[in-house]
Amino acid sequence: MVPADPERLDDLRLVELVIFDFDGVFTDNSVLVSSEGIESVRCWRSDGLGLARLAALGVATLVVSTEKNPVVSKRAEKLRIECRQAIDDKAECVRSLCAERGISLDRVIFVGNDINDIPALEIVGLSVVVADAYPEAVEHADLQLSRNGGYGAVRELCDMIWTARTTAQEKV
């Protein structure tokens, strides 16, 4: 994990919205394909606990996915997190989401793993990639998590925000 510096912790304290890519972030980037054409993805149970703590802090979360796939909506529903699918241009989606909600891009975190996440990584206040992100995506990230997608990367970021927030509150 890239060591946190004071400025970065400030970012984590101020974040209002965390936007996650799905495949390779919530999942280990695999897809099981059955002989009947049913797809399944591999997620991490403990991500839920982290997301619940973000919700308790009032930090909004959202999943964006290039593909339209029921596995995304099923997982998002279970985690009680909003999702937007069939998003060709994730940066445009991030911009319009912020405009709709009156949130400054500086207060947004985007978490990705692959080259099609780069435009979104470039425009947010804090760009984050999973440990096993593609090198091209890592180059565009402020922070690389220590955990792989589908192995607790989402939880790790939630814990970092939780720690930064609760530490900040103690200081006040």
Added chain:
Amino acid sequence: MVPADPERLDDLRLVELVIFDFDGVFTDNSVLVSSEGIESVRCWRSDGLGLARLAALGVATLVVSTEKNPVVSKRAEKLRIECRQAIDDKAECVRSLCAERGISLDRVIFVGNDINDIPALEIVGLSVVVADAYPEAVEHADLQLSRNGGYGAVRELCDMIWTARTTAQEKV
């Protein structure tokens, strides 16, 4: 694995009830989510042999799970082990289980992997975590197993109890 000391072996000989968290202990903490919304978890076949030996020794076993999920009951049923689901407060559940059955908390082992297991880990006679438990949970454990959840952690603990018990009997 934390080296066993004589006192610890005594705990293992005296244990009357072993309570397991499910996700991350019986499983590798992953969940497969299908496009039809069906969830699956990954368990370890050889856990069954260990649990059968505990049953033969007369040591009771039980699974507690935060979530209410059919995968827990299906796995527990297969392993012929009792389960309690939708448990928000695992420590409270452990206390009431012991009260119901007239078992001292000192004679109970709790096995967990995440921060929501900490209150339960704190009140039992021997607190155990899997090799890949969250660091916060490890800090509250008397014993950290050498195997990961879903890769034989349950079996490893069963084997340790079996060895301690059968060794103890030989000494008498």
Added chain:
Amino acid sequence: MVPADPERLDDLRLVELVIFDFDGVFTDNSVLVSSEGIESVRCWRSDGLGLARLAALGVATLVVSTEKNPVVSKRAEKLRIECRQAIDDKAECVRSLCAERGISLDRVIFVGNDINDIPALEIVGLSVVVADAYPEAVEHADLQLSRNGGYGAVRELCDMIWTARTTAQEKV
């Protein structure tokens, strides 16, 4: 892999029947359990090619499994290999199989991974375990494969027999 010695190669040349445990040998010892109670196991595609070569050599193969489980019969059917399930005493099963078929136990290989395979490992001509077998089982094996169960262990043994057989034929 334990280095082959001349005597061992002789065993591989003379083998008439190879008996495999299923879970942890054909599979990685995991079981996926779905919310609908459907079990799945993880096998290795390339095992099939090895088994086909054994069949071409006239070496018989068979799977024995403690549990009665449709996943065993489904996999065995696909691989065109006979299976016997619900076998409590694998050693007894091996003995009666050899008696039925008039095969000497010296000409039999048994492949296992766990303690309930030990009695069978002890009575055959060549006892084999997978790379990730339980240590107690390894102690009873003549040969430990370099590959894990479900990751090509079956294929590895088939290839060793194939090589020993075809090398032997060249020497004649």
Added chain:
Amino acid sequence: MVPADPERLDDLRLVELVIFDFDGVFTDNSVLVSSEGIESVRCWRSDGLGLARLAALGVATLVVSTEKNPVVSKRAEKLRIECRQAIDDKAECVRSLCAERGISLDRVIFVGNDINDIPALEIVGLSVVVADAYPEAVEHADLQLSRNGGYGAVRELCDMIWTARTTAQEKV
């Protein structure tokens, strides 16, 4: 990854057709077998992005598989890539494909992982194997990828071709 030399990059620039084996190349060579006899394979989401870039370059792609299996057609359909199944002789299939389409074998890449891919690897302009290919297959390959089958090997080759092509175009 075998270091690229100038001649090799020329091959990548000139390639007209990439033919992939399926199991062990698009997948991690595992097969999940359910108690109902349904098979599933584990693929890599990010392969799709690489194949889309090849299509944009006008490079044809195709999957050949020894077995006839609906999982192959389901995955190929999703990736919008043609597939041929129940192919006993992959080299013969490669030859007839090239004859049909008027493509020189020198302009073809074949990607495999096991011994039954060797005849096809031997006749194409550039023979490629995944990082975890069987050693016998590796011996017949011009290029061994750094990624395993089902963990981005397909994407890695697509990225190499993309880089070689776009670099070549810039030089013109």
